[in-house]
Amino acid sequence: MTSPEISLHQSLDLGLDGGTLTARLVDFPSVSGSEGPLADAVEAALRAYPHLTVDRYGNNVVARTNLGRSERVLLAGHLDTVPIADNVPSHVEGDLLYGCGTSDMKSGVAVQLRLAATLPDPNRDLTFVFYDCEEIEASRNGLGHLVARHPDWLAADFAVLMEPSGAMVEGGCQGTLRVDVKLTGTRAHSARSWLGDNAIHKAGEVLRRLEAYQPRRVEIDGLEYREGLNANLISGGVAANVIPDECVVHVNFRYAPDRTEAEAVEHVREVLAGFEVVVTDSAPGALPGLDQPAARAFLAAVGGEARAKFGWTDVARFSALGVPAVNYGPGDPNLAHKRDEHCSLAAIAEVEARLRAWLTAN
Template identity: 40%
Template sequence: MNERNDLAELLLELCSMPCVTGEEGPIADWLADRYASRGDVVMRVANSVVAAPPEQSGDTRPTVLLVSHIDVVPPTDLDREPRIEGDRVVGRGTSDMKAGMAVSMDVFEDSELRDGPYRLVLIGYAGEEGPHDGNELRQVLEAAPGLTDASLAVVLEPTDLEVQLGCMGSLHAEVTIQGQAAHSARPWHGDNAVTKAGEWLTEVRTWEPEDIVVDDLTYREVAGPTGAWTTNARNVIPGEFTVSLNYRFAPDKDAQTATEAILARIGDVGPVEVLDIAPACPPERESPAVKAFTAAAGAVVAPKQAWTDVARFAEVGVPALNYGPGLTAQAHQAGEYVPIANLQPARDALARFLG
């Protein structure tokens, strides 16, 4: 599949399968059957799939992992039905990240590249769009420890055809502002936690992004509310008001440092519970494999202003980078699309490196 239209048709086929997080079974079945029928070695881990060519005696080539998550966020009416509209493929997951998956599959199935200087392994894993603990990539790496000997993992997240290095860490916390509940007809008997939170939320509104430079790449730290709620009846002055807060931190911080930083910023407004934290990943610009890929791709090198599973590969000592045809601005958007014109250049860049 070397023609642009073939890549678009494969992408349409991928987008036609239901695979919202937690419902990846059908697409995992399809992937496993596809590669087993081709004679590849297939391993199934829950709803994740690893495919590799049969091992040959004496094959000492370095391994390159082609990595995509197979789940998507819930569709909207504007992208529920995958289709080609003019110069775009429209559909849930087109940019994030089935366009990258289509490109990686096409490369993996290319016999010339399979016989090239690298041993190729294809990974399609479930649960990336959900909670950090539900991400199945960790299970895959534990079930197939040989993968951690790879020379490079190419994670085909949407990058606008840039090579995006490292990634931000992500911390989710809940901040509870405490007041005193009372009947809404007699509010003077209580202390309204919602209005009490107003002063702190006004301060939060002034929080500005902070640029952090790591290996000459500028990562932008941001933090802010993503939700808020009370649990009382509508005729009760709320005694508690909870704010969900998300903090995206740069690769200069580990989990503990990031936790300390956000707690200091939140201040003494009320109890804080850190729900989950996904570590950041350094750019690894000096890795020989990363250098080789960036040189072959001939693309702009930029920081990844989001969390991706390059961080999980960093934890097990595998150099990793983000590169894909998807548009970052289209991730999770209603009416999600990817330009057809992005597919072939992404494939060509991968082929130049792998060849």
């Protein structure tokens, strides 16, 4: 297998089958914030096809057909991954391709690239969006930057976000809210602890409330969403012989899309009443929207039943733009971000075949 260092200098061959192309993409390390080399390769590969108009803003690449069709479909995928966990370069074991980003979501990006290269005359006009910084704070999300600077590039009648969904349609997405619970005390020498007030000890009550919290299960349009309110990080302390005067519990609330951002914030403040709660990051969820004609037609075309999306995805941005959108990709969402992350080669081929049939049917 080619090393990641050599891969950085290689071009992408979009004539490869989907599984092999996914492996090539995985072997371009593209941790959030360092997507430049992969974006360069994607842009160069797409510009080789005369049926595509290619634009770029930052490390975000948009390719479009302009055939005058009555409907435009947008397929989107992010180029970045979470930090590599000794799982690059990729390798194959039977039907499974292992490596960072195989599931989330370079397999989906590979399907996009294959369709962009091999569908010069689709039954709908197509827009392919490849963007950066999805895995980190919302303010750096490349799709958000395109919404702000080039919304015309994203105009569409329907959008498919190629997020991992196990080759099933997943409707909507959860909202995500991050807050810091700030605890204060009085610093003192630990040999004379009675002169201080230990801020770290105060975190105990915060953690007890979170441990006792009973998350909702909510059914919307026949899909069940599950909420979660959890401490993910704790920071505090000065030195081994100092009573700490500061401690911060970092909390993440994943909430069903029937809540607004404001309602989510209010709910967290109610659960943690009496503590200082500071919002650090927020992104709203998206309702399933499966009652939309375009979504119903897509579900019928690719087959199977829909399920709720656990996690936040950029279907929320498309929803805010008034573009009906679903999640549909070959990766397994339960394997995202894991050290042994992998994707089924058969699933990659299946998703490409279903989308190709949908986009070429008379």
